[in-house]
Amino acid sequence: xxxxxxxxxxxxxxxxxxxxxxxxxxxxxxxxxxxxxxxxxxxxxxxxxxxxxxxxxxxxxxxxxxxxxxxxxxxxxxxxxxxxxxxxxxxxxxxxxxxxxxxxxxxxxxxxxxxxxxxxxxxxxxxxxxxxxxxxxxxxxxxxxxxxxxxxxxxxxxxxxxxxxxxxxxxxxxxxxxxxx
Numbered sequence: 001x002x003x004x005x006x007x008x009x010x011x012x013x014x015x016x017x018x019x020x021x022x023x024x025x026x027x028x029x030x031x032x033x034x035x036x037x038x039x040x041x042x043x044x045x046x047x048x049x050x051x052x053x054x055x056x057x058x059x060x061x062x063x064x065x066x067x068x069x070x071x072x073x074x075x076x077x078x079x080x081x082x083x084x085x086x087x088x089x090x091x092x093x094x095x096x097x098x099x100x101x102x103x104x105x106x107x108x109x110x111x112x113x114x115x116x117x118x119x120x121x122x123x124x125x126x127x128x129x130x131x132x133x134x135x136x137x138x139x140x141x142x143x144x145x146x147x148x149x150x151x152x153x154x155x156x157x158x159x160x161x162x163x164x165x166x167x168x169x170x171x172x173x174x175x176x177x178x179x180x181x
Contacts, residue, residue, distance in 0.1 A: 001026070006033045011041045046114065046123035050079045052088035054129035055176055056102060058136040062152035063178065065161055066096060069146055072161040074169055076126055077145075085127040093131065097150045098140040105129040109175040111168040128172050155179055 003014040014028035030038060042048075053076020056064040066073050077092035079085070086105040093102045108128040114121050139150035153161060158179060162170050173179055 002029045002031065004032055006030075006037065008041050008045070011038060011045070015045070042123055047117070047120050049122055049124045050127075051076050051092075051124060052079060052085045052127040052129070053077065053092055054089045054102070054105060054131045055108070055172065055178065056093055056099070056131045056133055057178075058133050058152055060136070062136060062154055063158060064093070064097060064099070064133075064139070065151055065153045065158070066141060066147045067149035070164075072165045072169070074128075074172065076128075086129060089127070089129045090131070096142045096145060096147055098142075099133060099137045101133055101137075103132045103134065105131045109172055111171055113166070113168050126168070128175075130176060130178075 001014075001017060003010050003017075010030060010033060014030055018026060018028050033041075053074050055074060058064075064075065066075055075093040075096040077088070077096065079088040080091075083091070085107075089105055090102040093099060106129055108130050111126050111128065112123065113126075114123050116122070136152045139152070141147040141150040155178075158173070162173060
């Protein structure tokens, strides 16, 4: 559906329309709303959260995956004040899996999604990196973050895991091109 205008009212109209749709593939097109203006308006309309995380590969090519809330996921988390995106990603990966090293974080992609939390809608921006490590370290899931499992997954295992993950995580893997390499 196309919405004309470049104001907060136009954005609100589009968001309300999207919320009323039963089809999760419904999309709103706002051609007159510049992207950066739209992002700033979204940040004002929702509780905004900045996070970072990453895909970590060990030397044989296996990828670090976590299981949180019954779905496969990548380690990520909230930025601390004054922290760069790369530092946030490395810190969160290490905290969520107790991996002792995360090397060479290289910017990959940014995803945006919303979710309900304590009666409010959260708008989450996640900055993603591709990283490496020198070996397939033993992993310990951070249970206080509701992570029940952490593992090193082969490409074949990843294909299956991506059937039980979030759309934004599938997007990160698609952008990374790891599954096609």
